[in-house]
Amino acid sequence: MTKSETDRARAMGLLARAPAALLEQLYPDLPAHTLLRGPEIGTVMVRGRQGGTGAPFNLGEMTATRCTVRLGCGTVGHAHVQGRERTHARRAAVLDALLQTDQAAALSESVLAPLQRTEATRRDTRAAKAAATRVEFFTLVRGED
Amino acid sequence: MYVAVKGGEQAIDNAHAFLAEERRGDPAVAELSIDQIREQLSLAVNRVMAEGSLYDPDLAALAIKQARGDMIEAIFLIRAYRTTLPRLGQSRPIDTGAMAAIRRVSATYKDLPGGQVLGPTFDYTHRLIDFALMADGEAPQAPTAAPHGAMPRVSGLLDAEGLVEAEPFSNTEPPDLTRTPMELPANRALRLQALARGDEGFLLSLAYSSQRGFGRTHPFVGELRIGEVMVELDIPELGFSVEIGAITVTECETVNQFNGSKTQPPQFTRGYGLVFGQSERKAISMSLVDRALRWEELGEEDTGAPVQDAEFVLMHADNIQATGFLEHIKLPHYVDFQSELELVRQMRAGASEHQEAAP
Numbered sequence: 001m002t003k004s005e006t007d008r009a010r011a012m013g014l015l016a017r018a019p020a021a022l023l024e025q026l027y028p029d030l031p032a033h034t035l036l037r038g039p040e041i042g043t044v045m046v047r048g049r050q051g052g053t054g055a056p057f058n059l060g061e062m063t064a065t066r067c068t069v070r071l072g073c074g075t076v077g078h079a080h081v082q083g084r085e086r087t088h089a090r091r092a093a094v095l096d097a098l099l100q101t102d103q104a105a106a107l108s109e110s111v112l113a114p115l116q117r118t119e120a121t122r123r124d125t126r127a128a129k130a131a132a133t134r135v136e137f138f139t140l141v142r143g144e145d
Numbered sequence: 146m147y148v149a150v151k152g153g154e155q156a157i158d159n160a161h162a163f164l165a166e167e168r169r170g171d172p173a174v175a176e177l178s179i180d181q182i183r184e185q186l187s188l189a190v191n192r193v194m195a196e197g198s199l200y201d202p203d204l205a206a207l208a209i210k211q212a213r214g215d216m217i218e219a220i221f222l223i224r225a226y227r228t229t230l231p232r233l234g235q236s237r238p239i240d241t242g243a244m245a246a247i248r249r250v251s252a253t254y255k256d257l258p259g260g261q262v263l264g265p266t267f268d269y270t271h272r273l274i275d276f277a278l279m280a281d282g283e284a285p286q287a288p289t290a291a292p293h294g295a296m297p298r299v300s301g302l303l304d305a306e307g308l309v310e311a312e313p314f315s316n317t318e319p320p321d322l323t324r325t326p327m328e329l330p331a332n333r334a335l336r337l338q339a340l341a342r343g344d345e346g347f348l349l350s351l352a353y354s355s356q357r358g359f360g361r362t363h364p365f366v367g368e369l370r371i372g373e374v375m376v377e378l379d380i381p382e383l384g385f386s387v388e389i390g391a392i393t394v395t396e397c398e399t400v401n402q403f404n405g406s407k408t409q410p411p412q413f414t415r416g417y418g419l420v421f422g423q424s425e426r427k428a429i430s431m432s433l434v435d436r437a438l439r440w441e442e443l444g445e446e447d448t449g450a451p452v453q454d455a456e457f458v459l460m461h462a463d464n465i466q467a468t469g470f471l472e473h474i475k476l477p478h479y480v481d482f483q484s485e486l487e488l489v490r491q492m493r494a495g496a497s498e499h500q501e502a503a504p
Contacts, residue, residue, distance in 0.1 A: 005385045012380075013388040042233040044389070045321065046200065046376055048341075048419045049238045050333055051312035052298060052396060056238045057319045057334035059341050060421055062200035062376065062390060064233055080233065080378055082390030083201065123245055123373075128289035130247040130372075133263040137255060 011099055011108075012092070014115045016081040020088035022118060026111045030094050032072050039067040039086035039093075065089040071097045168213050182206035191393075191422025192216060196464060197223025198323070198342040200392050200421050217464050224465050237386060239374045241396045241419070242298055246372035248423075251299050253365050253400060259296030264371060265423075299368040300398050300415065309400055309413040329456055336438055336459060337431075341420060343462030345427045351452045352433035360437045360450030363402035364416060371395045371423050395420045397428035401436050406444035414443060434458060 001009070015023065043061035050057060066080045067089035077097025081089045099107055169176065183190055183206040193205040197220045205223060212218035248264025251257055263269075303309035319334035327339060340348065355361055376390040397418035405411035416436025418428035437452040451457050461467060 001385050005383075008383075009385050009387050016387060016389040017391055040231070040233075042231040043199065043227065044233050044376065044378055045235040045323075046392065047236050047238040047319070048241070048337075048394075049314075050337060051300065051415050051417045052241045052398065052419075053300075053314060054312035055315040055317050055319070055334060057337040057341075058235075058321050058323075059239070059338070059394075059419055060195070060198040060200060061227065061232075061323075062392060063204065063230070064378075064389060066233055068382070078380065078382060080380060080387065080389045082376070084204070124292075125289070126247055126373075127245060127292040129287045130262050130264055131292040132288045132290040133248075133265075134290070134293060135261040135263065 008096070008099070011112055012079065012096055014112055014119070015079060015092035015095055017119065018088075018092075018115045019118075020083070020085040020091075022115070023088060023091055023111075026114055027091065027095060027107075030091060031098070033069040033077075033094050033097070035067070035090070036070055036076065037066070037068040039065050039089040041065045041084050041086070044080075067093040069093045069097060071101070073101065075100050168211075177210060179203060179206045179210060182209055188423060189214075189216065191424050192345060192427075193219045193223055195421040195424055195427060196220045196342055196344060197227070198421075199223050199227045217468050221465050221468070234378055234381075237377045237379065239376060239392075239394070241370070241374060241394065244296075244370055244372040244374050244394075244396070246296055246370045248371040249296050249368070251366070251368045253367050254299060254302070257299060257302070258294070260293055262296075296370070298398070300400065303367070303400065303413060307412070310403075310409070310415060312415065327459060329459070331455060331459055333435070333439070333442075336455065337417065337419070337435060339459045339462055340418075340431045340434055343431075344464035344467070345424070345430070347462055347464070348430035348434055349426060351437075351458060352430040355433055355437050355450065355452045360440070360448055360452040362416070362433065362436045364399040364433055364436060365401070366429060366432075367398045367400040369395070369397045369425055369428065371425065393422055395422065395424050395428040397425065397432040399429075399432045399436060403443065408444060414439070 042064060044064045045061050046059045047056045048059040049055065062082065063084050064080055064082055065084060065086055065088065066078075067086070068076065068078050069090065070076050071094070075097045077093040077095065077100070079089045079092035079096055081092050095107065095111060098104070183202050186206075186209065187202075189209055190202050190205045193208055193216060194200050194202065197205065197208070199205075204226065205219070208219035208222040209216075211222060246262065246264075248266060249259060249262045251261065255261070300309055300312070304311065317334075319338070320332065322335060322338055327335060331339070356364075371393065373391050373393050375388040376392055377386050378389045379386045395418075399416040400413040401416060403409070403412060403414040414436065416432040416434075416439075418431030418435065420428045420431065434452060437450070438455055438458060440447060440453050447453055
């Protein structure tokens with residue numbers, strides 16, 4: 001994967017995993033665009049590995065929505081997002097397209113950065129609560145020498 | 146004689162109206178919202194997602210409401226909905242080693258890297274009814290602490306010494322029972338898929354039967370972990386993959402005593418459980434059943450225990466198939482029964498003629 005692909009994949013992931021309401025709040029009004037595909041609700045089969053590290057098996061599906069759009073300038077944007085929110089997939093696809101234009105820097109600041117912070121805060125909070133339940137063992141000294 | 150019978154439309158409509166009213170209960174009591182079910186009955190939601198085999202907490206919460214809390218009915222609704230959706234793709238196998246764990250315990254090692262993290266567990270509660278929950282209280286707040294480092298797999302620690310059987314890495318395309326009906330013999334990948342969506346109660350009972358001696362496998366819970374993992378999907382249009390979602394799963398790895406066989410040195414063997422959501426009873430059960438079903442490949446004896454019988458386990462683990470076949474017998478069988486009634490009457494008449502004819 002090239003650097004630009006890595007950046008795009010990271011941005012698409014943030015847009016996909018964002019709570020739909022938060023994304024709408026951060027970027028409410030979409031510019032003119034044409035729908036090329038979808039938004040279409042479907043499923044993704046989630047796979048695991050035997051023993052966690054061995055051969056793959058099918059664990060079960062999750063809902064996902066995909067959408068492809070084209071902006072007036074011709075840039076194509078794409079999204080696969082978790083869940084069944086069509087507007088979420090559409091907004092994510094438009095933002096994916098815009099992030100390939102000269103608006104990328106501004107949108108990284110106004111949309112991606114807050115999404116990144118929100119996700120990190122949520123994760124850190126849960127990790128900190130889990131850490132507080134870590135068992136500290138005390139060694140009892142027995143009476144023998 | 147066959148008589149076609151029609152009718153009952155009005156009765157059915159009224160029955161459904163009555164159902165809707167009963168579902169709502171006393172209108173003086175506030176109606177449940179989907180958000181409330183998702184947030185406050187989350188383990189019920191998890192079970193519906195696991196056995197419905199579709200990860201979508203809002204949808205599972207809605208199904209629970211619609212089914213009036215009947216879990217199998219809710220799972221049925223999820224399975225039916227799933228069939229209406231196109232398959233957009235399959236994820237790369239989730240990396241449970243990179244899980245953001247909220248719970249991680251090992252029954253085999255006291256001190257292990259990353260430690261014993263209890264998380265939001267019922268363990269060590271006194272199982273006394275908490276009447277305080279009847280009153281509206283302030284939202285509880287859990288304490289926090291600085292997180293510790295990585296949590297390497299317990300099986301990895303044993304593997305480094307060669308004391309546990311290897312789990313060969315591969316990217317073999319697994320069979321999918323939602324695409325091709327399950328056929329026996331089923332390989333381990335297919336068995337794990339069937340178990341992951343199987344009925345929790347059925348798997349619990351089978352696992353318990355193995356603990357009581359019907360196909361015993363001497364399991365230890367090497368590691369149990371619950372937490373969030375990323376779901377990474379290859380996007381063919383773009384030629385790279387994206388972490389499109391995050392899901393909570395429960396993973397259980399058991400290590401089991403094994404004396405060795407003609408081909409295998411004495412070492413520990415593995416059972417594996419992986420379930421959507423927080424569901425450790427199911428994950429442990431799955432792990433025990435998975436291990437028991439591996440008797441043949443490990444060269445163990447077939448003791449005839451139910452848990453060792455792949456057909457018995459796999460063909461009866463699905464509660465939707467089971468309830469469909471079981472409950473259909475309450476639907477009209479008037480014609481079937483009429484013919485049997487006729488037959489029994491004839492036989493009785495024949496028998497009494499025979500008796501009268503006898504001297």
